[in-house]
Amino acid sequence: MRDILDNHGKAIRDTSDNANPNNSDKGELGEQICQCCILFPDFIDPTVSHVRTSNTEILGTTLGPLARRGLNFRPTMQISVRELKGHVFDWVYLVMSALEKDLDVASSDDWFTYEDIVYIADKTSEHLYRSRSLRSVSGMSAAHLKSLASPFQDVMVTVSTDKVANTPAFECKLFYQQTALNRLYSDAFIPLPMVDDKEHSYPLPVQLEAVELWAPWELDSDFSASILFPTPKLHKRAKDPMAYRYITSACSDYSKPVSDETVRVLTFLMGEARAKCIHLGVEHNAKYW
Secondary structure (H helix, E strand, C coil), X not given: CHHHHCXXXXXHHCCCCCCCCXXXXXXXXXXXXXXXXXXXXXXXXXXXXXXXXXXXXXXXXXXXHHHCCCCCCCCCCCCCHXXXXXXXXXXXXXXXXXXHHHCCCCCCCXXXXXXXXXXXXXXXXXXXXXXXXXXXCCCCXXXXXXXXXXXXXXXXXXXXXXXXXXXXXXXXXXXXXXXXXXXXXXXXXXXXXXXXXXXXXXXXXXXXHHHHHHCHHHHHCCCCCCEEEEEECXXXXXXCCCCEEXXXXXXXXXXXXXXXXXXXXXXXXXXXXXXXXXXXXXXXXXXXX
């Protein structure tokens, strides 16, 4: 269901200059008129005057029950005999090619012919199609479900929640884009003074030293900014209507190697702390952990 519904990444990448972070009008974000309240009036969040909900009924009677089972749920889709044969044939061909390589069989040897692969694929497809395990649950194909989700995705964003990534949250697309832009335009992302060496621009020398230490390959490549997207903190919305966790998906970013090293060190320290606490608990019956 994640492949069918989750569109938060595309929504962030498609954010354009039409979304103005300084626009205070909650009903109109930039040049685009927000339609969420007109299309889904029963799911408006009064704290922000836009549609924000985790109620899967907003998706309708077909997608709603499937989404209720989580974004990781994989419904059995309807598939034709022809499509099934194609998938099985590709699988059989890959398996036999791998065996041929492992067994070091000469390509000139007719140990397994194309006709053999077709025969196995046909028989396997027939057996699978007769099996009840492949009967469609909803009677619909993945393409049909995507066609149902498409109009919804024009107006709304489906994104994982902060604590339970399997749980979907649905938010007004323009408001979601606006929220991410407001974060990028906040004091948390003040541009650093840069040094220009005619070919590339780098932060001031103190930052450049860190780049040379942790990411020397970045000195020979173009800098790509991170993609930032918010995940809703539904468990904190009662006290803070704008409770989001902002996540960056680094794309050749200066901070990525430093972040990886930080995680490695903290993981090591966590293991050391756990070992010491267990040792103290065994020797002194101390409940430190």
